[in-house]
Amino acid sequence: MTDLTSLTLAEARKGLAAKTFTSLELIDAHLSAIEAARVLNAFVMETPDQARSMAREADAKIAKGDAGPLVGIPLGIKDLFATKGVRTTACSKILGNFVPTYESTVTSQLWRDGAVMLGKLNNDEFAMGSSNETSCFGPVGNPWRRDGSNTTLVPGGSSGGSASAVAALLCMGATATDTGGSIRQPAAFTATVGIKPTYGRCSRWGIVAFASSLDQAGPIARSVRDSAMLLRSMAGHDPKDTTSVDIPVPDYEAAIGKSVKGMKIGIPKEYRLDGMPAEIEKLWSEGAAWLKAAGAELVEVSLPHTKYALPAYYIVAPAEASSNLARYDGVRYGLREQGKNIIELYENTRAEGFGAEVKRRVMIGTYVLSAGYYDAYYLRAQKVRTLIKKDFEDCFANGVDAILTPATPSAAFGIGEKGGADPVEMYLNDIFTVTVNMAGLPGIAVPAGKDAQGLPLGLQLIGRPFDEETLFSLGEVIEQAAGRFTPARWW
Amino acid sequence: MSVDAATVRRIAHLARIAVSEDEVPHLQGELNAMLAFVEQLSEVNVEGVEPMTSVTPMQMKKRRDVVNDGEIADDIVANAPATEGHFFMVPKVVE
Numbered sequence: 001m002t003d004l005t006s007l008t009l010a011e012a013r014k015g016l017a018a019k020t021f022t023s024l025e026l027i028d029a030h031l032s033a034i035e036a037a038r039v040l041n042a043f044v045m046e047t048p049d050q051a052r053s054m055a056r057e058a059d060a061k062i063a064k065g066d067a068g069p070l071v072g073i074p075l076g077i078k079d080l081f082a083t084k085g086v087r088t089t090a091c092s093k094i095l096g097n098f099v100p101t102y103e104s105t106v107t108s109q110l111w112r113d114g115a116v117m118l119g120k121l122n123n124d125e126f127a128m129g130s131s132n133e134t135s136c137f138g139p140v141g142n143p144w145r146r147d148g149s150n151t152t153l154v155p156g157g158s159s160g161g162s163a164s165a166v167a168a169l170l171c172m173g174a175t176a177t178d179t180g181g182s183i184r185q186p187a188a189f190t191a192t193v194g195i196k197p198t199y200g201r202c203s204r205w206g207i208v209a210f211a212s213s214l215d216q217a218g219p220i221a222r223s224v225r226d227s228a229m230l231l232r233s234m235a236g237h238d239p240k241d242t243t244s245v246d247i248p249v250p251d252y253e254a255a256i257g258k259s260v261k262g263m264k265i266g267i268p269k270e271y272r273l274d275g276m277p278a279e280i281e282k283l284w285s286e287g288a289a290w291l292k293a294a295g296a297e298l299v300e301v302s303l304p305h306t307k308y309a310l311p312a313y314y315i316v317a318p319a320e321a322s323s324n325l326a327r328y329d330g331v332r333y334g335l336r337e338q339g340k341n342i343i344e345l346y347e348n349t350r351a352e353g354f355g356a357e358v359k360r361r362v363m364i365g366t367y368v369l370s371a372g373y374y375d376a377y378y379l380r381a382q383k384v385r386t387l388i389k390k391d392f393e394d395c396f397a398n399g400v401d402a403i404l405t406p407a408t409p410s411a412a413f414g415i416g417e418k419g420g421a422d423p424v425e426m427y428l429n430d431i432f433t434v435t436v437n438m439a440g441l442p443g444i445a446v447p448a449g450k451d452a453q454g455l456p457l458g459l460q461l462i463g464r465p466f467d468e469e470t471l472f473s474l475g476e477v478i479e480q481a482a483g484r485f486t487p488a489r490w491w
Numbered sequence: 492m493s494v495d496a497a498t499v500r501r502i503a504h505l506a507r508i509a510v511s512e513d514e515v516p517h518l519q520g521e522l523n524a525m526l527a528f529v530e531q532l533s534e535v536n537v538e539g540v541e542p543m544t545s546v547t548p549m550q551m552k553k554r555r556d557v558v559n560d561g562e563i564a565d566d567i568v569a570n571a572p573a574t575e576g577h578f579f580m581v582p583k584v585v586e
Contacts, residue, residue: 099569101569200549242552245549307531311532312529329507332570336572340582341582342582345581363506364522364525377529379542380532380533380537381532382543389546424524
């Protein structure tokens, strides 16, 4: 039998339906792979007993013939999703040994459809980071290395554990979240597919909040089709999240293989940065050529406020974070450090429980919301956000179906290489992805090639609100042309 | 705009994060790097632009004003660091 971990989700579904193997066999193969890959630090909690018992249930359902669309499929869950009875920490010391008494809506829908949880995945603390280095459990290793080098690289972030685990064949897909690029940037760094759906498409209920007006859940998987299958289960209306949208979830998989002939693809000139590596430029034009060969029409478009998206984000996101993270006070859950009075208890708990990046963002957020600065910073940033969204609206109003951009300004970098002296150096990683969150649009990152050192690079497609289907159709064209990429195993 | 050491201490207190004296210069540098980065927003003309309040245009959802949850006090206090019965324990706040 071929190694069960190397199957795509779609292939595994066929094998399970044809009873070529059982879910329990599939799960056991993955549990062994996880055990052998602990050096990657992708999982912060393994749940083998629960996984086997869910697999047995899946096998029973398959035998009875009433199986859901993801029955028996092994998944990893980002540690930002509350999982009932299983420790959930957002990879922050301040949540300590928090064990939710409830299940997030997104994960409950995956279990409803038969999926099996292998464990919880590493991420940047409270999803604040672009390299997975801010996790209280330590950094995650990227399964990809530069040709001929032993240097361990970051998998990107914040969903670094999700991307690493999927790329290293430790799970067939993973949940992830994206506030400024946290699904798409790690997907690009690991040659996996990651989609951030339209704001409101997935319920945020039960996901540890970072910046509520930007946060969206989405899947990371090994093919465009697999990501479509996962999103179908994750998406949908939830009365418990007031920003979740009540429109039907399409069968995203049906969009795979659909013709893209006649589609108008925008190439935004503002994404052509000074000093952009030649190989990223080349990848971008190759992607455009593939879509053209498939019958799409390419047009140059202008998104004039692009350069202001990242600075506006670094006001809006920290402001919302400072408010959301006020709940970590050492009283209701998580870590508590003693103090002489209640103020000291709060201050000591938060000083001890939050890492450096989180403190920095909470403090900037507190500052931009404080009396006398609100108008100059927060209000201005929200106005700039309106302009960023309008850029996209104008573009779509001119008949553009989707926009093609690079996913990241570089390939993966080494642990400790970036952001040591100036935090902004790290923030620039999200320069191509953050606009999409600011405008609430869907965006998909698809592997498209490698750089001169053998590291994967990705392309991003940005779509109209709630038109994820077009992104899957176009993403499939890129995947067919570029092929799929698997790292050589070194762990 | 940039922040001085006194402002850093004031923000830290507002954010309820204890900061020691030796941490202040470092934090001041980092916060000023972020503020310098966002400074470019001042060149954008935002005259007459509405601030964004909802990224996806939607009506605020409403529900009936009824009790639809509750009687889960055990769940609520299950993860608290110090409790007595169904109460969270904190240091004395009233003299």
